[in-house]
Amino acid sequence: MTALTRDDFLALDAADELAPFREQFVLPDDVIYMDGNSLGVLPRTAAARVQDVVTREWGQDLIKSWNSADWINLPQRVGALIAGLIGTDAANVVAADSTSINLYKLAAAALRMQAPRRKIITELGNFPTDLYVLQGLAEYLDVELVAVPRDQILDVVDEDTALVSLTHVHYKTGVMFDMPSVTKAVQAKGALMLWDLCHSAGALPVRLEDCNADMAIGCGYKYLNGGPGAPAFLYVAARHQAAVQPPLSGWMGHARPFDFTDVYTPAAGITRNLCGTPGVIAMSILEESLKIFAKVDLSLLRKKSQHMGQQFMQLIEQECATYGFTIVSPWDNDMRGSQVSLGHDEGYAIMQALIARGLIGDFRAPEVLRFGLTPLYLRYQDLWDAVAILRDVMESGVWNQEDYKRRSAVT
């Protein structure tokens, strides 16, 4: 095989139909940002939007903005924009709270719907907050949580299983479940299937309806670029909405919240899954980002993401074969999300040295270096330059400094 050159990558950029989207985002100078799977970048219009929400909608119009700026429907409006990215209709998605809280709501509702089934199944090594929330719920209700390696999941689903909760794309490895077949197998046992889309929504086309998924949750601040701690979202299949009764029954999920009655009556449809007052400012920023996605051809996005993954891994093999990296993410395009993960015993220090050189990825204990692929604002040439930095850092041994080995609070 002919060696890849920087010119090859420049040519790919020149031919890239998605290239114009890069201008929609603010990118810091002198940085290659490959951490959009942890915190997406700032959409160019977000600063103006937040300023308008703060100074005019809040500062000048104050309480009237619940009507005049339609704050009250933000969760549904933002949900509608997300719906298009995950293969469903506006009526089945709302933006709300955090991923953790939304998982709790839906898992709790699923247990009630599926009584007397009393078991939840998930993946060992799932994203920590998924495991923790399910542990908290299971312990609180004295139901059983079974966490097993991914190849055993379908074997343990049984007639006592209420819910299987899985993350579609694994946060650490980028490995992707086959959503249609897993959903089908789970449902064949009478269990409900909940997908965590934190590393899927905005990264690749998700087809919840086509897969007949029961429930889903996801994050607003990774591939959706909603800003740090952005509101999350949740999906409930239309067929289940009337049966879902989240125990977190706050006033925004009430059928008529402004009647101020003493008795909770759930709103029709997806809205009953709201709880407290929506975070208007953060949700407005998320809406701004989602307006960009509304113009994106998701199949093009996926194609570029897959190609970027292949090219990046190939370059790692070409340029960094002797430095002890393993390629953790699968080579098979259909099994990989929108990231490439490398394994290395000194992964933490290496990542710190890369960051110091302006290549921002992240580290996940104990040994994974993650590189997020965000085709809307990442160029092929960035991949070349990223691997060049990695090779330099390894060749020079600069990562082997004490400074880079000292861990900070957040990694």
Add this chain to the structure above:
Amino acid sequence: MTALTRDDFLALDAADELAPFREQFVLPDDVIYMDGNSLGVLPRTAAARVQDVVTREWGQDLIKSWNSADWINLPQRVGALIAGLIGTDAANVVAADSTSINLYKLAAAALRMQAPRRKIITELGNFPTDLYVLQGLAEYLDVELVAVPRDQILDVVDEDTALVSLTHVHYKTGVMFDMPSVTKAVQAKGALMLWDLCHSAGALPVRLEDCNADMAIGCGYKYLNGGPGAPAFLYVAARHQAAVQPPLSGWMGHARPFDFTDVYTPAAGITRNLCGTPGVIAMSILEESLKIFAKVDLSLLRKKSQHMGQQFMQLIEQECATYGFTIVSPWDNDMRGSQVSLGHDEGYAIMQALIARGLIGDFRAPEVLRFGLTPLYLRYQDLWDAVAILRDVMESGVWNQEDYKRRSAVT
């Protein structure tokens, strides 16, 4: 008694030690804003802060800001500023999620701490979301929720009562519970006492420690001026913190979230009550507002608020005696929060007419007009002018137009 005049109110403003704080806030032109108990106004520095958080911390520094801008400790930092307003130490308060969700967390934790007690008691007519969340929890766990009128609450607390959950200042009437005596009576029966401080924090000095309160929750967007849907807060007395296990056990409540382990281990202290990733942008705005409060003498704030309430009610009696209003809030300063509520059968239409004239209060079904008193930015002369508008509106009968009677989505 000599009739009050506008000059009296101007003189009160001239002598008001808190008057300089008004400059710290943005106030819309041609409006008298008496709805700070529903949505506080914009602190003057908030727009610049949010711009900095969005464009520099997020836009330029991206993921690094979790460390460099100390995003990771925002919940504790904001909690520390709130602690000073509610009579406790920084170690006992965090900012997080919404009031509704925080109530769920603590009420659920209380039930576990108090097993085998299986009853929660609250007030009939409590703020709806409090009732709804407790209903959702009780139904989900098959425990008993008892909601009774306020004069019967202490009578129904018994040896099966796990928790009494009350709102300190009633959202509709402004009537205030006597926190020390109620807490004591509840605890004498072995129940835990949880206070909802939504209409107290930032409105009057709260003394949780002095009252020996067990738990508390509250809102960031009313008297605390944190912006629409601002993060809420929660308090747990130091003596209970190790026993509290909220079922919403997300990764931010983990002892070492960035170890990414499979098993939940609660953080020490108040931090275990966090759940998902904090809403950084909204929490930064709330912090900005709380910096103002850090300079406020709360006893002066309370004194002005009480005096304003007295003056306002006196003025209503003097100017509007013939229009069929009842004064719903108590005359007794020690029994009234920082609002004045009037009753009127045509309250909705009257409030709409007032808003059209630039006097912004709000309406709470079925008959209450609420006027919030926010001494940091409301002047005595505003009270005079507000009552003048009310009198004009009533005298002219302008409120009796169809336009004002048509209800909007949010009232």
